[in-house]
Amino acid sequence: MQIAGLGFSEAAKWGETPEIQRSAQKTAEKAMTDGFVSQIQEMAKKDAQKGIYMSDDFIQYQLSYMKRTVSPDRSRPIAQAMSIMRRAVNQYGTYLMNLLGGYSMKAYLGVNSRYNTAEVYAPNGEMIAAQTCTGQWIDIQTEAESKFLDECTMVYLDAYRAARAEIKAAAQTPVQPTAGTVDLRA
Structure with missing residues (x-):
């Protein structure tokens, strides 16, 4: 899949x-x-x-x-993902973005920004970090x-x-x- x-x-x-x-x-x-x-x-x-x-x-x-x-360096792609999500005010849906350094993100933006989530992927496709619906970023091993x-x-x-x-x-x-x-x- x-x-x-x-x-x-x-x-x-x-x-x-x-x-x-x-x-x-x-x-x-x-x-x-x-x-x-x-x-x-x-x-x-x-x-x-x-x-x-x-x-x-x-x-x-x-x-x-x-x-x-x-x-992996998680700080840069997470910061970039957060920046993109902050700029997406009043937008909702699923967003796929390529980040610097070959990283990428998949964000789920809701009508209420309190429930936004995101996943950050390394260049090889492995998920390395995720943002929970509470806004907390967690490292994925x-x-x-x-x-x-x-x-x-x-x-x-x-x-x-x-x-x-x-x-x-x-x-x-x-x-x-x-x-x-x-x-x-x-």
């Missing part, structure tokens, strides 16, 4: 085309640099020592890194972002489990007497 006037399929809207899947996997893999993976592993070890799984610090670091390396978060979570989980296993093994290992200790066992 095509999204009328935009030339994108419904599958593209939700990141389900083979091209989007391949591109998303490449993007996620490229973002998983050795330095980033090492940082995740270190954070997982520290969290394991504290007994906290996925601390707020880790989540904030992961999301910040994702925004810099994986996420892309397939690349989803794959990146999955990979980060697996790296973190493996490191966390390894660190917890080390902690458990250390706790079960009996303390060996040293030269300065006396063994009072009989």
